[in-house]
Amino acid sequence: MAFDVQQIRQQFPILSRTVHNKPLVYLDNAATTQKPQVVIDAIVDYYSNYNSNVHRGAHQLADEATRKYEDARDTLASFINANSRNEVIWTSGTTESINIVTHGMAQKLRTGDEVIVTQMEHHANFVTWQQACKASGATLLIAPINDAGELITEEFIKLINANTRLVSIPHASNALGTLNPIKQLISEVKRLTADQALVMIDGAQGIAHSEVDVQQLNCDFYAFSSHKFYGPTGLGVLWGKESLLADWPVWQTGGEMISEVSYQDAKWNTLPYRLEAGTPNIAAVIGFAAAINWFKQLDIKALLEHENALLTQATQMAEDFSGLRIIGSASAKVPVLSFVMDRGHPADIGFILDRQGVAIRTGHHCAEPLMDRLSVPGTARASFALYNTSDDVEQLFVALKKVKMMLA
Amino acid sequence: MALPSTTEIIEDLEFFDDWEDRYKYLIDLGDEMPKMDPKLHTRERLVKGCQSNVWIDVQVAGNKLCFAVDSDAIIVRGLLALVMAAFNNKSATDILAFDIQAYFQRLELEQHISPTRGNGLRAIVARIQNIATASHLV
Ligand SMILES: Cc1ncc(COP(=O)(O)O)c(C=O)c1O
Numbered sequence: 001m002a003f004d005v006q007q008i009r010q011q012f013p014i015l016s017r018t019v020h021n022k023p024l025v026y027l028d029n030a031a032t033t034q035k036p037q038v039v040i041d042a043i044v045d046y047y048s049n050y051n052s053n054v055h056r057g058a059h060q061l062a063d064e065a066t067r068k069y070e071d072a073r074d075t076l077a078s079f080i081n082a083n084s085r086n087e088v089i090w091t092s093g094t095t096e097s098i099n100i101v102t103h104g105m106a107q108k109l110r111t112g113d114e115v116i117v118t119q120m121e122h123h124a125n126f127v128t129w130q131q132a133c134k135a136s137g138a139t140l141l142i143a144p145i146n147d148a149g150e151l152i153t154e155e156f157i158k159l160i161n162a163n164t165r166l167v168s169i170p171h172a173s174n175a176l177g178t179l180n181p182i183k184q185l186i187s188e189v190k191r192l193t194a195d196q197a198l199v200m201i202d203g204a205q206g207i208a209h210s211e212v213d214v215q216q217l218n219c220d221f222y223a224f225s226s227h228k229f230y231g232p233t234g235l236g237v238l239w240g241k242e243s244l245l246a247d248w249p250v251w252q253t254g255g256e257m258i259s260e261v262s263y264q265d266a267k268w269n270t271l272p273y274r275l276e277a278g279t280p281n282i283a284a285v286i287g288f289a290a291a292i293n294w295f296k297q298l299d300i301k302a303l304l305e306h307e308n309a310l311l312t313q314a315t316q317m318a319e320d321f322s323g324l325r326i327i328g329s330a331s332a333k334v335p336v337l338s339f340v341m342d343r344g345h346p347a348d349i350g351f352i353l354d355r356q357g358v359a360i361r362t363g364h365h366c367a368e369p370l371m372d373r374l375s376v377p378g379t380a381r382a383s384f385a386l387y388n389t390s391d392d393v394e395q396l397f398v399a400l401k402k403v404k405m406m407l408a
Numbered sequence: 409m410a411l412p413s414t415t416e417i418i419e420d421l422e423f424f425d426d427w428e429d430r431y432k433y434l435i436d437l438g439d440e441m442p443k444m445d446p447k448l449h450t451r452e453r454l455v456k457g458c459q460s461n462v463w464i465d466v467q468v469a470g471n472k473l474c475f476a477v478d479s480d481a482i483i484v485r486g487l488l489a490l491v492m493a494a495f496n497n498k499s500a501t502d503i504l505a506f507d508i509q510a511y512f513q514r515l516e517l518e519q520h521i522s523p524t525r526g527n528g529l530r531a532i533v534a535r536i537q538n539i540a541t542a543s544h545l546v
Contacts, residue, residue, distance in 0.1 A: 020427065345481035347460035352483075355427045363459040377480060378459070406432060407482065 003302035009387050011036040011294075022357030025395045030174050030205060030336055030383035031361050032227045035291070039231060042290035043283050054282055055256055069282055072289035073272065079292050080222070081213040082239055086271035089238040089245065090280050094204040095124040097223030097238035098168075100275060101200055102128040104249040105166055109136035114163045118143045118151055118180075119373050120173040123366045125202040129168060138165070145373065149176040149328035157188055164189070164197040171206025171222075175365040175379065176328025177311075177336030179210070186219050198244070204228055208385070209307060209334040211300060214239055230295060231288035234281045245271055252277035303386045310384045311335040314393045321397065323404060327379045335384035338365075340376055341400075344407040349380040352406060356399040411441060414493045414511060421515050430516075434486030441489040444478035455531045460484050462528035466539055471499050473540060477532065487520050487529050495536050503540040508533055 009015050012034045017024050026034060046068070052061035054069045070085075077085045091097045109115070115129050119142055133140040143156040151169070160167070167189045172179045186199045203212065203224040214222050221244075226235040240248070250257060250268055255278040260267040268274045314337045318326050323342040341349060350362035363378045364371045371378055382396055412420065424430045444463060453463045460481040467474045475496050477488045494511060495503050512518045521530045 345460055345484075347481035348483045350459065352431065355431065377461075402428075406428070406435065 003299050003306050005306065005387065005389055008298075009389075011038070012387055013037060013040070015387060019357045019359070020355050025358045025392050025399075027382040027384065027388065027392065027396060028359045028361050029385035029388075030228070030334075030381065032233065033208065033230050033385050034387070035230060035232065035287075036294055038294045039287045039291045043232060043287045046283050046286045051283075053279055065282060068286050068289075069280070072285045075289045075292050076237060079296065080239055081215050083215060084242055087214075087239055087242050087245065089240070089272050089275045090285055091223075091236040091238050091276075092234055092281070093227070093236035094202060094223045094225040095236070097221075097236050098124055098128050098200070098202060100238055100248070100251045101168075101221050101223075101240070102132045103251055105198075106132040106136050107249050109133065109138040109165060111137035112163060113138040113165045114141055114159075114161070115139070115165060116141045116143055116156075116159050116167040118156075118169055119145045120149065120151070120176060120178060120370050121168075121170060121367065122174050122202065122204065123368070124204075125168055125170060125200075126367075126369065139163075143169075145178075147374075148330050149173065149178045149374070150330045151178070151180055151185075153181075153185070153188075156185065157192065160189055160192045160197070162193070162196075164193050166198040166200060168200040168202065170202040170204070171212075172209065172334040172336075173328070173367075173370075174205045174336070175367040175370055175381065176330065176338055177205075177333035177383075178328060178330040179206070179332040179334050181332070182206075182219070183217055186217055190218065205334055205336075209304065211304075220244055226284060226288040226291070229288075229291065231291035232281075232284040235284035235288055238275070242271065245275065248275065250277075251275055254278055256280075298386070307335040307384055307386060307388075310388055310390065310393055311337065313390060314382065314384070314396065317393065317397050321400065324400070327374060327376060335388075336381060337383070338379040338381045340379055341403065341407075344403055346378045346380040348407060349400070349403050352403045353380075353396075353399045356395075356402060358396055358399045360396075411437070411489055411493055414490075417490060417493055418511075418514055431483065434483050434489075436486070437489040438482045438485030438487075441485055441492065442476070444476045448476065449478070455528045455535060460528060462488065462532050464532055464535055468543065469497075472497050473500060473503065473536075473543065475536065479528070484529065487517065488532065490515065490517070491529070491533060491536070495540075500540040500544040503536065504544065 014034050050061050050064040052065040054066040073085050073088050077088045115133055115138055117129050129140055141159045144152050146152050171182055182201055189197050189199050198220040200221040201219045203222050207224040208229045220241050222239045224237055227233040256273045257269050257277045258266050259269040318324055325340050327338040346362035353360055361381045448465050449463050453465050455462045460479055463478045465476040479485045494506050512521050
């Protein structure tokens with residue numbers, strides 16, 4: 001099965017629009033990806049034909065909606081090779097997924113306990129742990145990176161000891177693109193703590209650019225967002241080992257997560273419902289299952305190679321572009337090119353690219369401590385998805401020439 | 409040097425018909441606007457945006473409010489020059505009477521003061537209006 005990018009592009013209606021009378025070149029995929037027609041259709045079909053609350057109604061529509069909604073959980077469980085469907089918790093996004101774990105850990109942590117994160121965290125996987133440690137008296141340790149933006153494995157390993165309770169690392173960095181060797185890091189943590197420390201992976205930037213098998217990884221939690229993976233916004237997944245989730249401190253209360261309630265007390269439902277309070281985002285769940293089913297029938301090896309080729313081309317062109325400096329040159333990366341220019345603040349670069357139809361992200365990318373570590377005020381970031389083309393990369397650099405000319 | 413007035417800016421920008429010339433004009437304005445003493449780049453004067461930072465300082469001279477503003481991005485400095493033309497060395501009454509939304513619309517730059525842009529410009533405008541309201545009350 002070959003990978004035909006033009007055929008893929010036709011399935012994304014938004015890619016044929018113009019911006020400021022220029023064809024859209026969408027390079028902000030690390031912020032959110034566009035959605036294929038099958039995902040849009042699934043959402044429209046739900047609202048047009050069987051919109052209903054799930055698990056509750058005593059009627060046909062509720063049955064149909066519930067079946068689709070629970071089928072989606074099976075789809076997700078099998079996609080990441082979860083041991084059981086009970087391990088797939090629907091959340092509002094990676095941020096909420098991480099917060100469920102952090103909130104629970106905050107109740108378990110004691111003075112003297114240690115939690116380890118890295119210098120490359122998104123605020124969602126940093127401020128959460130910072131606050132949990134503050135509240136519980138535990139110590140937060142931050143594993144350093146080198147100037148290329150890679151985690152320094154030896155330093156990371158030195159931080160692990162008998163007090164380590166949890167390690168949380170990003171599968172890939174949203175600001176730099178660094179793809180962490182998570183399988184190896186997880187196994188080091190498990191080995192050095194005799195399986196005592198938990199490992200959480202912030203998979204927001206990893207899931208779309210690698211083949212995730214949670215059993216093979218042997219982490220304890222893996223979090224990701226639907227909207228960064230061709231699915232709808234407002235939905236995420238917390239995958240966790242069933243043995244942990246089964247009595248994990250409940251996060252929010254109300255709705256389907258309750259099994260019995262009296263005026264005096266309440267009992268919690270079983271997994272996966274006990275961590276899902278209130279009416280879920282049914283349309284998004286159904287849309288996300290459509291995205292996964294669509295993605296699964298692609299040649300995944302070929303599409304990852306395609307994305308990697310775009311990154312290689314962009315990196316090459318960036319290296320040849322005088323006055324531009326790449327920020328983040330790890331040897332393994334997801335397709336993210338972060339950079340600064342001698343003349344031109346990232347915000348200026350973003351404004352001028354936008355007028356030429358090229359959509360990128362500029363700023364600190366919700367990773368302020370990382371920007372400080374790298375001594376940059378922020379970066380301009382082009383991030384690629386499977387529907388981007390070699391021509392998109394060319395257009396980026398044509399547009400950057402204009403930036404250089406205008407700011408000279 | 410004297411920056412152009414709002415009327416001059418409206419005339420100048422209407423003269424350009426492509427975005428490139430308009431942005432070059434903003435970049436020139438940004439270059440010309442007096443620089444703020446870097447010592448004044450303090451936390452209290454900082455209006456943090458998610459894409460670029462903006463600083464603002466205010467002095468009172470008689471019944472006029474005098475502002476100094478700065479940004480680390482040149483196009484944002486240009487946009488700030490547009491804001492200064494409207495607000496600098498004006499009385500609180502004049503500041504509060506000025507329709508900044510209509511002015512940016514006229515300049516076809518309204519997206520820059522919309523809530524979607526994290527460049528601090530909208531926050532600066534709000535800050536200036538708050539200062540004017542507060543000084544009005546005393
Ligand atoms: C590495 C990383 N973690 C967490 C998040 C938060 O994801 P969401 O905003 O979908 O909750 C993001 C989103 O930018 C991210 O890139």
